[in-house]
Amino acid sequence: MNTKINDINRKLLMDRSSPGRVGATLPPSDVPKQKLPPDKYLRENINLPELSESELVRYFSKLSQFNFSIDHNFYPLGSCTMKYNPKINDEIASIKGLSNLHPLQDESTVQGALKLMFELQNSLCEITGMDDISLAPMAGADGELAGMLMTKAYHLANEEPQRKKILIPDSAHGTNPASAAMAGFEVITLPSDHNGNADIEALKSSVDETLAGLMITLPSTLGLFDTNILDVCRIVHNAGGIVYGDGANLNSLLGRVKLGELGFDIIHSNLHKTFTQPHGGGGPGAGPVIIKDFLSDYLPSPVVRLNQKDNSYSLYSPKNTVGKMGAFHGNFGALVRAYSYIKTLGEPGINQISQNAVINANYIRSQLKDYYDLPFNRTCMHEVVFSAKNYKQEYGISALDIAKRLIDYGIHPPTMYFPLIVDEALLIEPTETESKDTLDYFIEVMKVISKEAKDNPELLRNAPHNTTNSRVDEAKAARNPNLRWSPINNT
Amino acid sequence: MNPKELKYSKDHEWVKTEGNDSALIGITEFATDSLGDVVFIELPDIGTKITQFEKIGEIESVKAVSDIFTPISGKIIEQNNELINNPELINNSPFEDGWMFKVENINTDELDNLMNSDEYDQLIKE
Numbered sequence: 001m002n003t004k005i006n007d008i009n010r011k012l013l014m015d016r017s018s019p020g021r022v023g024a025t026l027p028p029s030d031v032p033k034q035k036l037p038p039d040k041y042l043r044e045n046i047n048l049p050e051l052s053e054s055e056l057v058r059y060f061s062k063l064s065q066f067n068f069s070i071d072h073n074f075y076p077l078g079s080c081t082m083k084y085n086p087k088i089n090d091e092i093a094s095i096k097g098l099s100n101l102h103p104l105q106d107e108s109t110v111q112g113a114l115k116l117m118f119e120l121q122n123s124l125c126e127i128t129g130m131d132d133i134s135l136a137p138m139a140g141a142d143g144e145l146a147g148m149l150m151t152k153a154y155h156l157a158n159e160e161p162q163r164k165k166i167l168i169p170d171s172a173h174g175t176n177p178a179s180a181a182m183a184g185f186e187v188i189t190l191p192s193d194h195n196g197n198a199d200i201e202a203l204k205s206s207v208d209e210t211l212a213g214l215m216i217t218l219p220s221t222l223g224l225f226d227t228n229i230l231d232v233c234r235i236v237h238n239a240g241g242i243v244y245g246d247g248a249n250l251n252s253l254l255g256r257v258k259l260g261e262l263g264f265d266i267i268h269s270n271l272h273k274t275f276t277q278p279h280g281g282g283g284p285g286a287g288p289v290i291i292k293d294f295l296s297d298y299l300p301s302p303v304v305r306l307n308q309k310d311n312s313y314s315l316y317s318p319k320n321t322v323g324k325m326g327a328f329h330g331n332f333g334a335l336v337r338a339y340s341y342i343k344t345l346g347e348p349g350i351n352q353i354s355q356n357a358v359i360n361a362n363y364i365r366s367q368l369k370d371y372y373d374l375p376f377n378r379t380c381m382h383e384v385v386f387s388a389k390n391y392k393q394e395y396g397i398s399a400l401d402i403a404k405r406l407i408d409y410g411i412h413p414p415t416m417y418f419p420l421i422v423d424e425a426l427l428i429e430p431t432e433t434e435s436k437d438t439l440d441y442f443i444e445v446m447k448v449i450s451k452e453a454k455d456n457p458e459l460l461r462n463a464p465h466n467t468t469n470s471r472v473d474e475a476k477a478a479r480n481p482n483l484r485w486s487p488i489n490n491t
Numbered sequence: 492m493n494p495k496e497l498k499y500s501k502d503h504e505w506v507k508t509e510g511n512d513s514a515l516i517g518i519t520e521f522a523t524d525s526l527g528d529v530v531f532i533e534l535p536d537i538g539t540k541i542t543q544f545e546k547i548g549e550i551e552s553v554k555a556v557s558d559i560f561t562p563i564s565g566k567i568i569e570q571n572n573e574l575i576n577n578p579e580l581i582n583n584s585p586f587e588d589g590w591m592f593k594v595e596n597i598n599t600d601e602l603d604n605l606m607n608s609d610e611y612d613q614l615i616k617e
Contacts, residue, residue, distance in 0.1 A: 416554070417555055418555070420555055420557075423525070474528070475528030475530060475553050475579070478528075478530035478531070478551075478553060479531075
């Protein structure tokens with residue numbers, strides 16, 4: 001396409017405006033004209049775009065095609081669990097009886113919705129091996145904050161205010177230290193050992209009477225199951241600390257490992273990752289906090305309880321609750337989708353998720369390990385981390401260049417430069433919903449890109465080539481953000 | 492590539508002493524290469540007293556946000572204001588124009604806890 005035609009196609013809404021053009025025909029006004037406020041309050045020109053309905057529809061349709069989603073193509077974004085979201089969950093969530101509820105309706109009129117929440121509470125406790133739960137947190141990090149506030153409340157109730165230290169492995173999600181700090185804790189980073197496990201000796205020397213707890217992700221963000229986890233839990237418990245589990249990677253454990261049985265005291269589950277919510281745009285999410293019963297009194301409000309007397313459901317505020325994590329009952333629509341997903345799959349289906357997710361990641365690992373460096377060469381869980389450091393040293397090709405080139409082949413880039421402890425990291429999570437055909441296509445593309453890096457590195461450095469916008473200057477965008485529209489200068 | 496006259500920390504900061512009382516501090520070329528394009532830097536205010544190896548600020552690149560640790564104790568007396576509008580100076584000239592801050596009241600004994608350029612060359616090779 002020539003440049004001029006391409007420019008016209010990329011015009012923004014404001015630049016497509018033509019004076020006097022309208023998108024709707026309004027009937028003559030039957031309201032008497034009123035006197036306008038004084039001129040000083042009125043703007044002469046509010047600069048709204050003037051377009052016809054067809055122009056508007058085409059503009060937004062075109063814009064939507066620039067997007068990339070799991071409904072378009074393979075999306076192996078590590079740590080995010082971009083699995084396919086079955087449409088039936090959206091259909092269930094849009095049933096009028098569930099979508100038209102008002103959060104202030106009397107409990108007697110929403111017994112079905114409360115029952116759904118109650119059964120979801122039970123399912124999540126069962127799946128994770130925990131005792132009690134609050135569905136209130138609205139995202140993973142919100143669940144983390146709830147868990148940290150509960151940890152703090154617990155230690156204060158035991159008259160141990162000196163417990164101010166939270167240990168967090170260096171492979172953790174960035175939200176973990178942020179949540180601990182928001183709850184008023186001091187964060188101590190725990191190094192990983194050469195196998196990618198938490199360093200047991202470093203842990204032993206870090207625990208004392210000031211330890212409030214440990215936040216750990218299992219499997220870790222390296223996609224590895226920490227084989228020291230029982231020792232880790234024991235050491236933290238012996239020092240009087242709480243073991244917090246970030247459930248972001250729960251997908252690989254479903255039906256196989258229960259975090260509660262390993263010794264975890266508090267976890268959160270990212271329902272939007274593990275139990276399918278469309279979350280490519282950053283939400284909406286749900287991050288229920290799930291706990292052992294000695295912490296029940298501190299759960300965020302509300303919790304749904306079954307009243308044995310009359311088999312009715314009601315919202316309940318735990319005795320020493322850490323409070324509300326947001327408005328009303330959490331993200332109800334997200335809870336409905338998770339419920340629908342769990343009930344649709346049932347126990348056999350839930351068990352199969354982890355099996356397929358882990359096999360898919362290991363298939364990619366085994367097929368690509370001769371092409372890309374594996375910093376931890378051991379069986380992985382649901383995701384595998386490669387390093388592009390050899391490509392950087394030999395050909396000046398970074399993880400970013402490889403990721404951008406994948407877009408040309410219709411594949412969403414994997415997570416880059418995370419976890420931070422791996423140089424030039426490419427974190428790939430295929431999820432259980434991809435067929436062997438898709439995985440083979442991805443593997444083939446990664447092999448082709450490996451060859452391109454050697455033969456034609458410029459091709460990668462300037463990628464992507466097949467998209468509306470090619471490589472954007474991320475540094476300039478971050479240094480000089482310009483988010484305001486200004487007219488195209490035609491002179 | 493790492494200047495001989497500087498001292499280095501394992502966190503990839505450098506110190507350049509000016510007389511026996513003050514020093515300039517920045518991050519090394521190895522650090523800027525690993526970080527990628529720097530877009531933002533946050534340092535403590537002038538007058539803040541800082542302790543060797545303590546976390547004192549943050550540096551943000553297109554890849555990640557990382558902590559800045561001070562390689563030496565002292566009181567911050569100057570910041571490189573050029574970095575506010577031109578953070579790319581850190582990438583383009585890590586050992587010269589990209590210096591980050593200046594401290595006084597330093598204790599030169601602390602320099603013994605740091606590496607010389609040969610030792611630092613060795614560290615980044617590993």
